[in-house]
Amino acid sequence: MMLIAVVTAFAAGVLVILSRQVNGRLSLNTSALESSFWNHIVGALVLTAAALVFGGLRDAQVTQVPWWAWLGGTGGVVFIAASSWLVTRIGAAQTALLIIAGQMVSGVVLDVIMGAPGSPLARIVGVALILTGMWVSRAPKTRIRP
Amino acid sequence: MSDPTPDLSPHPLSFLAAFGAGGLLSLMVLFNGTLANYGSLLFSSWVPHTTGTFAAMVALMLLRPGRRLKVRAPLWAYSGGLSGAVTVMATSYALNTPLALSGTLAIGLAGQMIFGLIADARGMFGLRQRMPSVRDFAALLLIVAGSLILIFLGRG
Structure with missing residues (x-):
């Protein structure tokens, strides 16, 4: 059971990269924004089909949702367009690493703003390591093989 | 900055864009996670994909980005959203x-x-x-x- 869970979690990470790489390839022929459009419409169609088969949309309390929670999709358009643009320029590993760094650091900032409990020492050490890593990576020279 | 050829080391602009995209991702996790409090996990992924489709259509009509190549991309290149949906x-x-x-x-x-x-x-x-x-x-x-x-x- 645990093995299936680990494989699934690992596969989710692999799929993030796969999706980014494929969207990046599409942006080479079209544009980063158009590749983001196709990513969203294909995802929407797949999820609508899944909803028709398995259900899961009917019982949502649509009127109760705070207005700002509807903005995730618009943010997603910018996010996928930016990812497609980035992966063709700095590669899959750098893109993933820097996005994770930004996500982790901003996650700590959000937690502090919202007063979420957590260890201050771990937060300081974690953010310091990430910023040091970014500083190391920022220095020039990324060797590539033709 | 004016060099049109793609840079091999992380360019300051790409560097900032990637870090900023990570920050945007944190907000999306918060927004979409909030949706999950009012409906199923499917609902919390269906809403951003559907609203995102319309947002992207509006953005395409307003910004009208040109196509980089006249040639059509291979069909599989349109499947990024498929693995995205499976990821969820x-x-x-x-x-x-x-x-x-x-x-x-x-x-x-x-x-x-x-x-x-x-x-x-x-x-x-x-x-x-x-x-x-x-x-x-x-x-x-x-x-x-x-x-x-x-x-x-x-x-x-």
Whole structure:
């Protein structure tokens, strides 16, 4: 059971990269924004089909949702367009690493703003390591093989 | 800045854009996670994909970005949203196992880094091939270590 869970979690990470790489390839022929459009419409169609088969949309309390929670999709358009643009320029590993760094650091900032409990020492050490890593990576020279 | 050829080392602009995109991702996790409080996990993924489709259509009509090439991309290049949708399902499955949020994030991070390095080294899916330098690996170790500390020790 645990093995299936680990494989699934690992596969989710692999799929993030796969999706980014494929969207990046599409942006080479079209544009980063158009590749983001196709990513969203294909995802929407797949999820609508899944909803028709398995259900899961009917019982949502649509009127109760705070207005700002509807903005995730618009943010997603910018996010996928930016990812497609980035992966063709700095590669899959750098893109993933820097996005994770930004996500982790901003996650700590959000937690502090919202007063979420957590260890201050771990937060300081974690953010310091990430910023040091970014500083190391920022220095020039990324060797590539033709 | 004016050099039109793609830079090989992370350009300051790409660097900031990637870090900013990570910040945007944090907000999306918060927004979409809030949706999940008012409906199923499917609802929390269906809403952003559907609203995003319309937002992207509006943005395309307003900005009218040109196409880089006249040639059509191969059909499979349109399938990015498919693996994106499957990712949502895989993640929500893993979250409900003993791995919970920390384990799912940490293992997903490993999956991203390992497959990212393979995709770069092979130049997979028609993108440019690139080999990581020692410096890249040092940066990777530092950022992954910092992320793991935040994932496992940073929350109360």
